[in-house]
Amino acid sequence: MLDRQNYLKVKLFLKYSRDIHGRSSLQISNDFEHLKALLLWAGSQQVGSAHAFNTSLTDFLFQNVEKGLDQAELQSILNTNQRFLLWMKAIFPVEFQNIRLNWIVKISEISNGKEVII
Amino acid sequence: MSENQNSSNCRISRNVLIKAPGLLPMLYTPREIAEDLDVPETTLRDWLNHGAPHSRDESNHIWIDGKQFAAWVDSQRNARKKPTHPLQAGEGFCMRCNAIVKIKDGEIRSVKGHLSHLKGKCPICGGIVNRGIWNAGSSELPQG
Numbered sequence: 001m002l003d004r005q006n007y008l009k010v011k012l013f014l015k016y017s018r019d020i021h022g023r024s025s026l027q028i029s030n031d032f033e034h035l036k037a038l039l040l041w042a043g044s045q046q047v048g049s050a051h052a053f054n055t056s057l058t059d060f061l062f063q064n065v066e067k068g069l070d071q072a073e074l075q076s077i078l079n080t081n082q083r084f085l086l087w088m089k090a091i092f093p094v095e096f097q098n099i100r101l102n103w104i105v106k107i108s109e110i111s112n113g114k115e116v117i118i
Numbered sequence: 119m120s121e122n123q124n125s126s127n128c129r130i131s132r133n134v135l136i137k138a139p140g141l142l143p144m145l146y147t148p149r150e151i152a153e154d155l156d157v158p159e160t161t162l163r164d165w166l167n168h169g170a171p172h173s174r175d176e177s178n179h180i181w182i183d184g185k186q187f188a189a190w191v192d193s194q195r196n197a198r199k200k201p202t203h204p205l206q207a208g209e210g211f212c213m214r215c216n217a218i219v220k221i222k223d224g225e226i227r228s229v230k231g232h233l234s235h236l237k238g239k240c241p242i243c244g245g246i247v248n249r250g251i252w253n254a255g256s257s258e259l260p261q262g
Contacts, residue, residue, distance in 0.1 A: 002144035011150075039142060 002039050006047045009092075010035045013084050034080035037061055047088065048095045051103050057081060058107075078108040128168045130194050131157070138191040141184030148172075151182050210249040212240040221247050228253070 014032055017023045023031070041060045042050065055063070061074060069077075085104045089096040134155050141154065148166065152159040166172050171186040203218060205211070210221045221238035229235045229250075236249040 002142050004144060007142065007144060007150075033140070036140070036142060039144075 001044060003042060003044050003046060006039050006042050009047065009088060010039060010084065013087055016087070030076075031080050034077040035084055037077055038081045038084065040064070046095075047085075048092075049098065050085070051099050056107075075108070082108040128165050128170075128194055130191055133157075134191060135195055138188040141188045143183070143185045145181040146184055146187075148180050148182065151184070151187065205249070210236065210238065210247040212243065212245060212247050214243045214245045215240060217242075219247060221249065226251070 010032070013035070014028050017031060018025075018028050037060070038047065038057065041053070041055075041057050045053065050057075058074075058078065061069065061077065082104060085096075085099070085107065086101075089099060089101065089104065134157060137155050141151070146154070148162050149159055152162045155162070162170075166180065166182075170182070170190050172180050172182045174180055205218065208220055208224065209218055211217070212219045219240050219242060221236065222241045224236050224238035226234050226236050232253045234251050234253055236251050238247055239245070240247050
């Protein structure tokens with residue numbers, strides 16, 4: 001079972017994106033699909049301790065997406081997750097105090113040598 | 119604390135059929151599921167009354183497991199499909215009896231290309247029963 005608090009935070013982020021940043025319904029829908037990867041990656045753990053997870057988000061995506069991802073799609077997913085984590089760190093500074101800004105910035109980098117399935 | 123009331127088939131929209139597999143393996147409230155599937159909450163509660171899987175906690179709040187719900191939606195789609203019965207050799211559909219029957223006194227004549235026409239009588243009502251058959255690999259055609 002996934003952690004409900006993570007889901008509620010994602011929903012809050014999507015609401016903020018729509019109301020404050022004026023993102024369209026289609027963009028919100030795409031963002032939610034991208035953030036589902038983060039929710040599955042976190043599983044029953046809090047996103048606030050994401051830096052301590054055993055596998056990186058990129059590795060998780062490579063392992064679990066069966067149909068394959070092209071590089072642009074993968075980068076898009078990672079960028080959305082990075083935006084979410086940056087927003088989370090700004091909104092919930094205490095809960096996310098253990099996650100360094102540097103770690104969040106690096107989350108969208110695809111490691112060299114990774115095979116991208118097209 | 120799982121509860122299932124009267125289980126009957128529900129009309130599920132195509133939109134829901136597409137979105138339901140994307141539900142996450144977690145407990146949702148009815149409102150959250152309704153938002154994610156883009157259906158009114160009243161519709162969702164109607165589905166719960168018609169047997170959609172859900173449970174109640176000690177405070178009597180309803181919780182819905184996303185994966186179980188997605189499986190239920192899929193089962194509703196399959197339940198609406200009518201069972202098929204491919205016609206066997208020598209069988210045809212009698213329009214009078216509205217049933218599959220074994221054709222009596224069947225005659226086969228070639229129509230065009232790979233298609234042949236099997237014409238015979240219904241053993242029940244005696245009416246004429248017609249059936250189109252493919253020449254290639256059909257066991258109804260005289261061999262050799």
